Structure formats: structure tokens, C-alpha cells
Amino acid sequence: MSELPEIVKIIKITQENPCVKTFFFDKRIQAKPGQFVMAWIPGLDEKPFSLSYVGKETGITVEEKGKFTKRLFQMKEGDKIGIRGPYGNSFGLKANACVVAGGCGIAPLSTLIENLKNPFVILGARSKDRLIFEKRFPNAKITTDDGSFGEKGFVTDVLKNVLRDRKSEVIYTCGPEVMMKKVFEICESHKIGCQASLERYMKCGFGVCGQCEVNGFRVCKEGPVFSSESLREMKGFGGFARLKSGERVSVSEYIQWRCA
Ligand SMILES: Cc1cc2nc3c(=O)[nH]c(=O)nc-3n(C[C@H](O)[C@H](O)[C@H](O)COP(=O)(O)OP(=O)(O)OC[C@H]3O[C@@H](n4cnc5c(N)ncnc54)[C@H](O)[C@@H]3O)c2cc1C
Numbered sequence: 001m002s003e004l005p006e007i008v009k010i011i012k013i014t015q016e017n018p019c020v021k022t023f024f025f026d027k028r029i030q031a032k033p034g035q036f037v038m039a040w041i042p043g044l045d046e047k048p049f050s051l052s053y054v055g056k057e058t059g060i061t062v063e064e065k066g067k068f069t070k071r072l073f074q075m076k077e078g079d080k081i082g083i084r085g086p087y088g089n090s091f092g093l094k095a096n097a098c099v100v101a102g103g104c105g106i107a108p109l110s111t112l113i114e115n116l117k118n119p120f121v122i123l124g125a126r127s128k129d130r131l132i133f134e135k136r137f138p139n140a141k142i143t144t145d146d147g148s149f150g151e152k153g154f155v156t157d158v159l160k161n162v163l164r165d166r167k168s169e170v171i172y173t174c175g176p177e178v179m180m181k182k183v184f185e186i187c188e189s190h191k192i193g194c195q196a197s198l199e200r201y202m203k204c205g206f207g208v209c210g211q212c213e214v215n216g217f218r219v220c221k222e223g224p225v226f227s228s229e230s231l232r233e234m235k236g237f238g239g240f241a242r243l244k245s246g247e248r249v250s251v252s253e254y255i256q257w258r259c260a
């Protein structure tokens, strides 16, 4: 694909939970685990989404948040949108892996899990009705904040317990940035490599505009996957992000993870 969007047809939509849907397209995209595409709704905007299905099916798994995703959620099978990409780097595949996903963070991790040999997967959500892909990954250890399904607590609590008994060479993670920061700190204390997929507001998606920059790293180009060496240098990780206007705010102000 080029830097110009290609018009694709939505051929299937699955409702994953009350505020998350997966949109499947009629176009096959060759991509590595962790890469993303820019989705374009003409006359509205363009936004980045990880490819959650690659191979036989091509799909993105989207949480309803603001203007763009609300419009996408109104679309039906047969409707068309623009797609360009794939962009960004990808997860580096390693053995003896543990995967830690929070909420919609399972989207970029799902094709990774399918490419790993027997990873230990920890899948967390606020509550049972907010879980995604628990059926796609039936061996995953599930946690919910309120205990309505699986183990009560945070994915990071389970990770600490897992690392006591299981030798892991790498921890892959995606989810709310406060969660990823905690996962990274656990990795550092155990001297285990971490690979985290970060999100920042994007405009071009391929390294030109500078909108997604964090401490000299462009999330769309050098990322979105960053390993421990980069995360150590990245003071903005878990710290700050830029709004569409370019204004720098704290990560908690930037991301409202919860839909109404
Ligand atoms: C590399 C990458 C991969 C992504 N993959 C997915 C995915 O697989 N599924 C998914 O649901 N979302 C994903 N996102 C986030 C997605 O791009 C935003 O949720 C989307 O742009 C929201 O648009 P909106 O107009 O609906 O909401 P807005 O009204 O723009 O914003 C709603 C909330 O989302 C935050 N937000 C807006 N744009 C972004 C952005 N580009 N990155 C992070 N947060 C943002 C805002 O701060 C605000 O709190 C990804 C982002 C990046 C950078």
C-alpha cells in the first residue's frame, strides 16, 4: 500500500463487548504483529488502529471513544472506508514469552500471540462485560478489576505471581499507559526485557509531522513498539502526551479509556 488511502469494504462486523467492535475488510494486508493502519472516513478524519487480524482475515478492533469511532460504529457491512499502511515497527518474536493485555490493548497483541509458541497470556479488563477476545484465547489467565470474571485484581498482580514460578525472557504489553509503566517496572526489577506498544495522537502516521514525538522517538516510526532500552530513555512514557493542538498534558488527562 502507498501513503494514499485505499478504499476498502467492511465485510463483517463483530460486537466484542458493549463498546468494542471488530471491523473486517475485503482487502488482505501483509503486516507484522504490532503494526497499525490509518483509517480514513472521508470528510471527517483519519485515525490509527492496530491490525487485530492479519492473514485469512484483515480486521481492526475499535473502542468507541469520540467523533471518529462513533461514526465508525454507525457503519454497516457493505460500507466503505479508506485505509493506508501498514505503518510502524513490530514486536520482536522471542521464546518463553508472557503477554500482558489491558482492555483494548489486546488488539495489537492478538496477532503476536498467534505467532508465539506457548506464551503465557494475561488478559485483564474492568469487568466481565468489558473483556475482549477471551474466547479467541481460551488459555489466557483472565483478571477483572471487580472480580466479576476470572481472578479479581490487576494484570500486574498476576504478572508478579507468574514471574515467581515461570522463567520468562520477555514480557509484551499493551493497554492503559499507567498499566504498561507498571509492567515495565516489574520487568526492570526482574531483569526481564519488555516490549510495550504505545499510543500517541497521530496525524501523518509515517514520521513526517512530529505530532507523536516522545523524547525524540516518533511513536509512528520508531514505534509503536518500544523495548526496555528505549523505554528507559523515554521520560514521557507514563508521563505526558500531546493533544491534537500540540499542547503537552499528563497521560491521565490525555486518555479517557472508559466509554460511557
Ligand atoms: C499506533 C496506535 C494504534 C491504535 N490502535 C487502536 C486500536 O487497535 N483500537 C482502538 O480502539 N484504538 C486504537 N488506537 C487509538 C485510536 O486511534 C483512538 O482511540 C482514536 O483515534 C479515537 O478517535 P475518536 O475521534 O473516536 O476519539 P477522540 O474524540 O479523538 O478522543 C477520545 C479519547 O481518545 C484519545 N485519543 C484520541 N486520539 C488518540 C490517538 N491517536 N491515540 C491515543 N489516544 C487517542 C483522546 O485523548 C481522548 O481521550 C491506536 C492509537 C495508536 C497511536
Ligand code: FES
Pocket (backbone or CB within 6 Å): 201, 202, 203, 204, 205, 206, 207, 208, 209, 210, 211, 212, 213, 218, 219, 220, 221
Ligand atoms: S504521526 Fe506524524 S510523525 Fe508520527
